[in-house]
């Protein structure tokens with residue numbers, strides 16, 4: 001472990017996170033492998049490689065350019081809600097060191113759509129930036145609120161992610177049910193039609209859905225013109241074998257122990273989607289082998305969060321180097337040829 005990471009580990013998790021975010025603003029460019037094999041697409045968007053930063057790390061879009069300099073091919077800002085929100089009382093973020101996992105119940109703490117929009121509008125740098133949208137805890141009208149935040153932020157982003165899967169806003173995950181999801185997607189589709197430039201819409205889902213729920217969700221997403229799904233968010237389950245006593249804290253679990261569950265959910269989603277949606281794998285990716293397994297389970301692009309916390313920024317380069325070597329080993333000329341290879 002580098003000295004910098006060891007230092008961050010001694011701080012309370014949220015202080016460490018704030019410090020890392022500040023440092024990211026000043027980050028020097030970290031070179032990542034340039035390889036034709038790694039090129040991929042996120043819906044209509046070309047990417048030099050598949051690895052992006054998941055939502056929640058830079059909720060307010062404070063360090064987008066710096067985070068892109070760490071080598072990510074895209075960064076997802078948010079979750080952003082219409083109004084600013086303090087989130088749950090602290091402590092609300094826990095390091096399960098023994099498990100290389102985190103439990104969080106942040107509860108959509110964010111600066112609100114106006115401040116984030118102002119920040120994104122001032123951004124000059126290049127690079128693909130997505131915005132993950134949510135609703136306030138006390139929202140009385142989810143459809144109208146998602147629409148408001150979409151209208152504000154979509155013009156400033158390369159893609160938009162509808163978050164209906166965070167476990168820390170009561171009732172939010174119920175919006176994944178097809179009959180609740182459809183009116184939201186229809187409202188966003190209508191709003192999208194009025195944008196000068198179309199922005200692909202992704203839906204981020206929980207890794208905890210049953211196959212039956214997933215089947216209904218996939219059909220609704222396809223029918224409503226959704227470009228893709230992110231599979232997925234943190235889990236409310238606690239996989240067997242967790243060693244840290246902090247595993248008992250309520251909230252969403254991320255990191256290594258999430259990987260089997262997330263990969264399984266991705267594989268099921270890919271089978272159901274039959275190539276009609278672009279799928280992003282997220283949950284416990286720490287190594288190139290993890291990344292490769294997610295791609296073979298159906299992902300065209302990937303996101304990480306917890307690996308960055310435990311391994312530091314160099315994990316981006318390490319994962320990509322290992323992934324590129326695995327593709328070369330198997331004679332895969334282009335990443336897309338490996339997408340879903342395990343589904344047959």
Ligand SMILES: Cc1cc2nc3c(=O)[nH]c(=O)nc-3n(C[C@H](O)[C@H](O)[C@H](O)COP(=O)(O)O)c2cc1C
Nearest residue numbers: 054055056078079104233254255283284304305306
């Ligand atoms: C502290 C923390 C905050 C998060 N906040 C959000 C969020 O605001 N919106 C969201 O869609 N996902 C959020 N996530 C979930 C991550 O984007 C990701 O889906 C999850 O952590 C699984 O990936 P990982 O195992 O690589 O961390 C958060 C995760 C953590 C650990």
